[in-house]
Each structure stands twice: as C-alpha cells, then as structure tokens.
Amino acid sequence: MRILVVEDNRSLVANLFEYFEARGHVLDAAPDGLTGLHLAVTHAFDAIVLDWMLPRMDGPDVLRKLREAGIEAPVLMLTARDELPDKIAGFRAGADDYLTKPFELPELEVRLEALLARAGGRRKGRILQVADLKLDMATLEATRRGQSLHLFPAGRRLLEELMQASPGAVTRQRLEFALWGDSPPDGDMLRSHIYELRRSVDGPFEEKLIQTIPRIGYRLAAATAKESADGR
Structure with missing residues (x-):
C-alpha cells in the first residue's frame, strides 16, 4: 500500500513509518491539513490516514475538499475524539473508517487492508x-x-x-x-x-x-x- 499520513504528532508519524515500512508499505506524511490536501490531490495513494485536529485546516474540512475534488482513496480518521457525535460528523464528512487514539498498530494495518479490499483494491493504475x-x-x-x-x-x-x-x-x-x-x-x-x-x-x-x-x-x-x- 501507498499510504498518506496527515498527522502533526511527529512521534506518532515516526512510529507509523517504522511499523508500516518494515512490512513493505510506502508512506508519505504531511504535518498539517493544507499540505495533506495538496499531496492527496496531486499524488496517487491507496489509503489516507487523517487526523482530526490539524494546523491550517482540520481533518473534516480536508476530507470534504478531497471528496469534492473527486479523490476516492479510502480515508481512515485517526483521532482522540471518541464521542458518538464526532464519529457521526467524521463519517458524514466522507470518512470510510474511524479509529480513536490510543490504538494498536496492527489494528490500524488490518483496518486499512479491509478498506482497500472493500474498495476493490482501488489504485491509480497508470x-x-x-x-x-x-x-x-x-x-x-x-x-x-x-x-x-x-x-x-x-x-x-x-x-x-x-x-x-x-x-x-x-x-x-x-x-x-x-x-x-x-x-x-x-x-x-x-x-x-x-x-x-x-x-x-x-x-x-x-x-x-x-x-x-x-x-x-x-x-x-x-x-x-x-x-x-x-x-x-
């Protein structure tokens, strides 16, 4: 998988890179919402891991703009906001899955694999x-x-x-x-x-x-x- 991680917690991003790259996945990262939006629109990703609270543009706004731009890559929201209204808001913004912090890395990997499988392994094939x-x-x-x-x-x-x-x-x-x-x-x-x-x-x-x-x-x-x- 080629995964875009939009997350401003550098320690968490480092852990994600270490875990996923060791398993053959390719990761890119953005430290804020605006940079994440730019990368997601201009590059091909199999899945996007998106934090909710981000500098410059928060996760739900990034997600809405991605869907408006026709980006269909599965998006998993990764956030500490675990209240039901927050989850509903995330799904309504266009999220495909929602995982709350703290979490286990194997669970994140399995969820991303499931998203990709449900999407038919959607990839930019050009x-x-x-x-x-x-x-x-x-x-x-x-x-x-x-x-x-x-x-x-x-x-x-x-x-x-x-x-x-x-x-x-x-x-x-x-x-x-x-x-x-x-x-x-x-x-x-x-x-x-x-x-x-x-x-x-x-x-x-x-x-x-x-x-x-x-x-x-x-x-x-x-x-x-x-x-x-x-x-x-």
Missing part, C-alpha cells in the same frame, strides 16, 4: 513514461530499458513530479514543497536528492534525462524534447 524511463503508479516501481531502478522515497517523489511535468521545467520551490511542504530543511538538501536521483536514473545510461534549468529548477525529458523546448 504508468508515467518519458523516453525509456517508466514509473508504475500502482507499484511505484521505476524502470529504464526494463532495468529496475533503486530509488529512495524522496527520489521517487521527485521523479514523479518531474515525469508529470515533462518536458516542462519544475521549479525548485515546487520540488521542495513536494518533499517537505512548507518546512524545508536548512541547507540545499534538494540538490543532494537530485544528485542521488541522477545516479539512479541517468548514471548507467548514455542518454541523460534530468537537466538543470539555471535559476529555475529541473526538468526531465528526452534529448529531442529538450531541444524542442529550448526552441532549437
């Missing part, structure tokens, strides 16, 4: 492709010329952003937001992640797809597309 590079949005597997590429979660996120925009450029600000929301780390960590992504995507191959656009950001495109975009 494949992004640029030249001989492919990214399967269902399995999150990246390949080039049929060769599997090893990508860390940050590199996979950057690759998805670049492939969706190809052959256009993606600004540094957009890429930083995709990785860290409104709280990018100090220093030029983006450059380091791009370097690692280049090693995986371009290193073993003669044709280089990832290009730096000075003072703007980066783009990913085949040589012919790059030349066309440059007006040559």
